Amino acid sequence: MRILLRLYPAAWRARxxxxxxxxxxxxxxxxxxxxxxxxxxxxxxxxxxSLAIELAPRRNPSMSPRISGYAAIAGxxxxxxxxxxxxxxxxxxxxxxxxxxxxxxxIALLVALLGLSAAQGRRLPVLTWTxxxxxxxxxxxxxxGELGSAALGDRAIVGELSGWHLWxxxxxxxxxxxILFAAATVIVGVLSRGAAxxxxxxxxxxxxxxxxxxxxxxxxxxxxxxxxxLVAGGVAFxxxxxxxxxxxxxxxxxxxxxxxx
Amino acid sequence: MASGLNxxxxxxxxxxxxxxxxxxxxxxxxxxMTEAEAISGSPLGPGTxxxxxxxxxxxxxxxxxxxxxxxxxxxxxxxxxTTLEEQLKELERFARTGLTRLASQR
Numbered sequence: 411m412r413i414l415l416r417l418y419p420a421a422w423r424a425r426x427x428x429x430x431x432x433x434x435x436x437x438x439x440x441x442x443x444x445x446x447x448x449x450x451x452x453x454x455x456x457x458x459x460s461l462a463i464e465l466a467p468r469r470n471p472s473m474s475p476r477i478s479g480y481a482a483i484a485g486x487x488x489x490x491x492x493x494x495x496x497x498x499x500x501x502x503x504x505x506x507x508x509x510x511x512x513x514x515x516x517i518a519l520l521v522a523l524l525g526l527s528a529a530q531g532r533r534l535p536v537l538t539w540t541x542x543x544x545x546x547x548x549x550x551x552x553x554x555g556e557l558g559s560a561a562l563g564d565r566a567i568v569g570e571l572s573g574w575h576l577w578x579x580x581x582x583x584x585x586x587x588x589i590l591f592a593a594a595t596v597i598v599g600v601l602s603r604g605a606a607x608x609x610x611x612x613x614x615x616x617x618x619x620x621x622x623x624x625x626x627x628x629x630x631x632x633x634x635x636x637x638x639x640l641v642a643g644g645v646a647f648x649x650x651x652x653x654x655x656x657x658x659x660x661x662x663x664x665x666x667x668x669x670x671x
Numbered sequence: 672m673a674s675g676l677n678x679x680x681x682x683x684x685x686x687x688x689x690x691x692x693x694x695x696x697x698x699x700x701x702x703x704m705t706e707a708e709a710i711s712g713s714p715l716g717p718g719t720x721x722x723x724x725x726x727x728x729x730x731x732x733x734x735x736x737x738x739x740x741x742x743x744x745x746x747x748x749x750x751x752x753t754t755l756e757e758q759l760k761e762l763e764r765f766a767r768t769g770l771t772r773l774a775s776q777r
Contacts, residue, residue, distance in 0.1 A: 422725075426721055426725075428738070428743075429699070429700055429741060429742060430700070430717065430721055432699075432700065432701070432740075432741040432742045433717050433720070436701040437701075442714060442716060443716050443717055443718075445716075446716025446717060446718040447716070447717055447718040448718070449716075449718055449719075450716070450717070450718020450719060450721060450722050451718065453718075453722050454722070454725075460725070460726055460729060461722070461725030461726065461728075461729055
């Protein structure tokens with residue numbers, strides 16, 4: 411519960427945190443509430459001036475880089491596990507495992523995206539937050555799609571779109587958004603550029619190969635080289651997030667290691 | 672301009688529900704949330720509740736009272752009561768027009 415509150419800006423938490431926690435303790439937290447809180451946090455970060463909070467110049471980070479770093483490590487590690495399962499576990503068991511693991515990845519990366527962007531957004535806020543909207547929206551839509559698919563199967567949820575369609579659109583948005591986020595991270599230069607470049611390469615590979623394959627534009631089976639590129643892209647994507655997470659959560663340790671080497 | 676809630680976008684409806692929930696006296700966050708859910712018949716998430724509360728407070732339509740332990744009650748301000756009354760009268764006119772037109776076709 412408190413982790414979700416860390417998504418909000420410090421000024422918002424200073425004003426509302428106690429009473430907000432009192433509200434949350436009144437009833438069990440549902441997935442709807444958790445999603446609503448994440449959207450509320452995004453709103454508070456994007457439009458703080460519409461709220462009754464004091465926007466004094468901040469000396470401390472609005473969200474602990476350590477928490478978003480841990481989230482990036484967790485999201486990247488579980489995503490890496492999903493890649494391994496996809497390669498090593500036969501169907502349909504790998505699909506069932508993916509259904510359980512994907513929400514963990516999506517929520518962890520959402521926390522990481524918001525937190526890491528808060529850390530680097532003080533330098534180039536417009537660029538940073540523009541590059542967050544697409545992947546954050548993609549992750550939320552993909553989560554909604556998975557929930558919808560679990561609850562309603564192949565039935566339409568929005569217009570003629572089923573949960574699976576929403577999930578696919580969300581995944582596409584998350585991958586394209588990761589390209590934007592990684593590029594913005596390289597440009598801003600507050601977080602590790604090496605990690606951001608790794609994430610950028612992985613996201614580009616997934617975007618340029620994974621999305622066309624997902625749309626049925628070509629089949630991977632007769633293209634082992636393309637398949638290997640896609641797997642390498644997936645691994646780079648995961649390692650990029652893990653590296654970014656380590657750089658945010660343990661900056662001193664990484665710089666000490668860098669200067670020692 | 673404090674009057675009108677339409678420019679609150681997707682928070683206009685939750686804001687109106689909050690004003691209605693506070694119409695008969697101060698309430699804290701959870702009481703506002705449950706009352707708004709009872710009035711509308713649909714769930715109101717805590718993130719949306721506080722996004723709407725923040726906007727209403729910013730506009731001076733509601734004000735916070737001293738916290739009771741951790742729970743903080745809110746109450747309507749004079750401007751909030753006026754805005755609520757205007758909104759409800761507008762809805763009343765809208766409903767009356769719709770019902771009149773419907774009745775004329777029967």
